Amino acid sequence: MDNISVSTTDVRIERHANQLSRQLKLLRDKLFPPLAQKTLRTFSSGEAAQMIGVSDGYLRQLSLDGKGPQPELSSNGRRSYTLGQINELRHYMANLKPKDALSYLPWRRPGEKLQTVAVTNFKGGSAKTTTTLYLAQYLALEGYRVLAIDLDPQASLSSMLGVQPEFDLADGDTLYGAIRYDASRKPLKEIVRKTYFDGLDLVPGNLELMEFEHETPRALNDRQKPAELFFRRVGVAIAEVEADYDVVVIDCPPQLGYLTLGAVCAATSLLITIHPQMVDVASMSQFLLMTSDLLSVVRKAGGDLQHDFIKYVVTRHEPFDAPQSQIVALLRSLFGDDVLTATILKSTAIADAGLTKQTLFEIEKGQVRRSTYDRALESVNAANGEVLAGIHKAWGRT
Numbered sequence: 001m002d003n004i005s006v007s008t009t010d011v012r013i014e015r016h017a018n019q020l021s022r023q024l025k026l027l028r029d030k031l032f033p034p035l036a037q038k039t040l041r042t043f044s045s046g047e048a049a050q051m052i053g054v055s056d057g058y059l060r061q062l063s064l065d066g067k068g069p070q071p072e073l074s075s076n077g078r079r080s081y082t083l084g085q086i087n088e089l090r091h092y093m094a095n096l097k098p099k100d101a102l103s104y105l106p107w108r109r110p111g112e113k114l115q116t117v118a119v120t121n122f123k124g125g126s127a128k129t130t131t132t133l134y135l136a137q138y139l140a141l142e143g144y145r146v147l148a149i150d151l152d153p154q155a156s157l158s159s160m161l162g163v164q165p166e167f168d169l170a171d172g173d174t175l176y177g178a179i180r181y182d183a184s185r186k187p188l189k190e191i192v193r194k195t196y197f198d199g200l201d202l203v204p205g206n207l208e209l210m211e212f213e214h215e216t217p218r219a220l221n222d223r224q225k226p227a228e229l230f231f232r233r234v235g236v237a238i239a240e241v242e243a244d245y246d247v248v249v250i251d252c253p254p255q256l257g258y259l260t261l262g263a264v265c266a267a268t269s270l271l272i273t274i275h276p277q278m279v280d281v282a283s284m285s286q287f288l289l290m291t292s293d294l295l296s297v298v299r300k301a302g303g304d305l306q307h308d309f310i311k312y313v314v315t316r317h318e319p320f321d322a323p324q325s326q327i328v329a330l331l332r333s334l335f336g337d338d339v340l341t342a343t344i345l346k347s348t349a350i351a352d353a354g355l356t357k358q359t360l361f362e363i364e365k366g367q368v369r370r371s372t373y374d375r376a377l378e379s380v381n382a383a384n385g386e387v388l389a390g391i392h393k394a395w396g397r398t
């Protein structure tokens with residue numbers, strides 16, 4: 001029976017197709033491990049103690065007393081914790097010492113509104129995605145509940161966070177699924193997915209996001225069916241999951257389209273990334289003019305354009321490059337405090353992350369040269385610390 005079917009051409013070709021597809025999948029899984037295989041490293045007890053805000057000795061005693069989650073013990077007796085365990089310990093400490101709860105578990109409290117940070121600039125390659133990624137991971141490591149939204153059809157943020165946009169997503173699995181105009185719209189809760197980073201969730205992106213750019217003009221012209229205005233749709237979708245998060249971080253595409261305008265209207269603050277080079281800064285002045293023009297139209301149509309803060313962040317900074325220094329000085333003299341004091345340094349360790357799909361937070365110490373790693377991480381932490389200070393200020397914390 002089998003012999004007969006193998007000899008017919010249709011069956012033979014079908015078998016080839018299946019063989020090829022299986023091999024391609026194996027190859028892909030090897031090159032780009034799927035979500036299940038991407039894991040976050042563990043943290044030494046020293047790192048964990050510092051993140052939680054207790055002494056290493058105290059943490060050791062807890063584990064000896066069998067209290068809280070039990071760390072993994074290596075053969076040489078070193079204890080290490082997963083981020084999930086660190087977050088459990090944050091809860092444990094907050095319950096143990098209710099008076100100091102906020103210093104262990106920084107979640108927002110009643111009256112502190114969800115913060116949505118849109119990272120934007122229409123200049124391609126100005127480090128929007130890198131800035132979004134580092135901010136999201138930084139906040140998650142600090143113990144906040146973070147939602148990262150990938151609004152860029154190129155979806156590099158999603159792939160850095162372990163989702164392969166071309167393979168892992170079905171129709172409507174991006175933000176488009178929650179902001180589309182037709183009856184297939186679904187709640188954002190059904191689209192959000194966990195990442196391998198405890199406390200950091202993702203709304204992935206892929207090419208289908210472009211549909212929103214095409215559908216919006218059509219919806220605007222449709223007088224029969226007045227839809228929720230395009231600039232409110234991102235904000236309305238985010239509001240559906242508001243209770244689950246402290247901060248939402250949005251990676252905008254490098255265009256000033258409807259998606260970007262929606263993100264800017266949904267945002268409570270803006271981070272505008274700047275690569276300090278003359279060509280980039282020249283196009284930035286255009287970006288600002290166009291943004292202001294478009295936003296004024298949106299505001300007159302009823303869009304919300306109140307932001308708690310707008311900050312420029314200098315990225316891929318080379319402090320020893322004279323022309324760059326002049327540009328940074330110019331920006332500071334023009335925009336003053338609106339430019340973050342800290343700049344994100346240009347670093348091969350950060351650039352390599354694009355290849356290995358790991359950030360400085362994820363790689364083990366020793367994977368890159370120590371001095372380079374320390375300097376780059378310090379600059380990233382300083383910039384993110386200033387953004388967090390802005391968030392705290394918006395919450396009325398001192």
Ligand SMILES: Nc1ncnc2c1ncn2[C@@H]1O[C@H](COP(=O)(O)OP(=O)(O)OP(=O)(O)O)[C@@H](O)[C@H]1O
Nearest residue numbers: 124125126127128129130254345346347350351354
């Ligand atoms: N601090 C840094 N040091 C070195 N390289 C960096 C740094 N920040 C970003 N890069 C690299 O610069 C390139 C552009 O960065 P990124 O993708 O974050 O920019 P983008 O603004 O999101 O780009 P796009 O407009 O295409 O979305 C990437 O290859 C990234 O790895």
Ligand SMILES: [Mg+2]
Nearest residue numbers: 128129152156
């Ligand atoms: Mg990008």
